[in-house]
Amino acid sequence: MAHLDLEKPLLERNDRLAAENKKLTDDAGVFMVDLMASPGAGKTSTILATIEALRESYRIAVIEGDIASDVDSQTIKSKGITAVQINTGGACHLESDMIARALGVLDVEALDLIIIENVGNLVCPTDFYLGEDAKVMILSVPEGDDKPLKYPGIFQISDAIILNKVDTTPVFDFDREAFLSSVQGLNPTAPVFEIAATTGQGVESWIDWLTARVDKKKKPLR
Amino acid sequence: MAHLDLEKPLLERNDRLAAENKKLTDDAGVFMVDLMASPGAGKTSTILATIEALRESYRIAVIEGDIASDVDSQTIKSKGITAVQINTGGACHLESDMIARALGVLDVEALDLIIIENVGNLVCPTDFYLGEDAKVMILSVPEGDDKPLKYPGIFQISDAIILNKVDTTPVFDFDREAFLSSVQGLNPTAPVFEIAATTGQGVESWIDWLTARVDKKKKPLR
Numbered sequence: 001m002a003h004l005d006l007e008k009p010l011l012e013r014n015d016r017l018a019a020e021n022k023k024l025t026d027d028a029g030v031f032m033v034d035l036m037a038s039p040g041a042g043k044t045s046t047i048l049a050t051i052e053a054l055r056e057s058y059r060i061a062v063i064e065g066d067i068a069s070d071v072d073s074q075t076i077k078s079k080g081i082t083a084v085q086i087n088t089g090g091a092c093h094l095e096s097d098m099i100a101r102a103l104g105v106l107d108v109e110a111l112d113l114i115i116i117e118n119v120g121n122l123v124c125p126t127d128f129y130l131g132e133d134a135k136v137m138i139l140s141v142p143e144g145d146d147k148p149l150k151y152p153g154i155f156q157i158s159d160a161i162i163l164n165k166v167d168t169t170p171v172f173d174f175d176r177e178a179f180l181s182s183v184q185g186l187n188p189t190a191p192v193f194e195i196a197a198t199t200g201q202g203v204e205s206w207i208d209w210l211t212a213r214v215d216k217k218k219k220p221l222r
Numbered sequence: 223m224a225h226l227d228l229e230k231p232l233l234e235r236n237d238r239l240a241a242e243n244k245k246l247t248d249d250a251g252v253f254m255v256d257l258m259a260s261p262g263a264g265k266t267s268t269i270l271a272t273i274e275a276l277r278e279s280y281r282i283a284v285i286e287g288d289i290a291s292d293v294d295s296q297t298i299k300s301k302g303i304t305a306v307q308i309n310t311g312g313a314c315h316l317e318s319d320m321i322a323r324a325l326g327v328l329d330v331e332a333l334d335l336i337i338i339e340n341v342g343n344l345v346c347p348t349d350f351y352l353g354e355d356a357k358v359m360i361l362s363v364p365e366g367d368d369k370p371l372k373y374p375g376i377f378q379i380s381d382a383i384i385l386n387k388v389d390t391t392p393v394f395d396f397d398r399e400a401f402l403s404s405v406q407g408l409n410p411t412a413p414v415f416e417i418a419a420t421t422g423q424g425v426e427s428w429i430d431w432l433t434a435r436v437d438k439k440k441k442p443l444r
Contacts, residue, residue: 038261038262039366067374071372090375120372121343123343124345142390150294
């Protein structure tokens, strides 16, 4: 369709700014992860569980992307963690210029980990590189085991996949084997972490995966 | 941002084709409803419950929009109902030219009700008029009561709102009063139907609302 061509220069501009974001965080030794999911899959709960597990060991900040409102950044701030709210004003994903502005507000040198909570969407965030070190997606059990078939792109580009709300499996007709097999077909290398963010179930393996990457990038203190 | 201006002529083209879709269905006396929701909120289950309730009284067809796959249209067809699959190939919403092509495949004169299942997304479908008579959105309880605050646009433009999976309320921390109050603030005139599509709970009021509109548009048989 015509607008795909129109979008090309915009994507190029996005990638150029994303590369600047990457350089900024590389120089500071900060690991930046872009967390993507549908509305209500548990992005904020997963971030809260991650903060809880890592706040003693690392200096963390959160960049919150939403169409509107600041409820999520208020939640994060109430835990004593720095949070920058971005309102996209209608756009269904974050772009690298928004992240550049958020990084400008943060004291990046004084951080080890930046968690970006993208806009709730299984489609739009897929196409936009923000300068992050990893893209991680969350699917929740109530959304159904067929989602990899319907939204293959986001499963393909994710470096790790979190299956959240596994404690609700008894309530929903979720075929775990079918889900894992679909994911394996789309993305054989991404680990799948099965968690319940609100109870802490299974969160350790996700934390181990993330910790290894934050440590690898962290600059030794001088 | 720059691409909003670039998109303007595309939206105008979309609206022009949508008006043609509207005229086609008006002339045939067919009611067309655009069903929007997040991935996994229960669009297909709601359509199945609607078909079950109305199949004896009306001639129904379904237009299925997905990024990829045809699992939903196969499900609908397995119930003996005509279904046309549209794969958007990455786009996060349906556009009116896709609906025009689907209407070209259907025998519109021989129908009373066309249900469009939009791509699973709370953002993108909001901006695209397809020529439908009504836009209806579904939110499901597991997604959380704060979704009207985060995705106000879709709540504002919907003619009716379905709250699905109300049977799972005991499992989730969903504040019904807060949800209804947020919806009321955004869209005071849209009815909210609280249903569990898979058990049939509460489906009657949704069916009554839809039936009244299908009957109003239906041409008397000659």
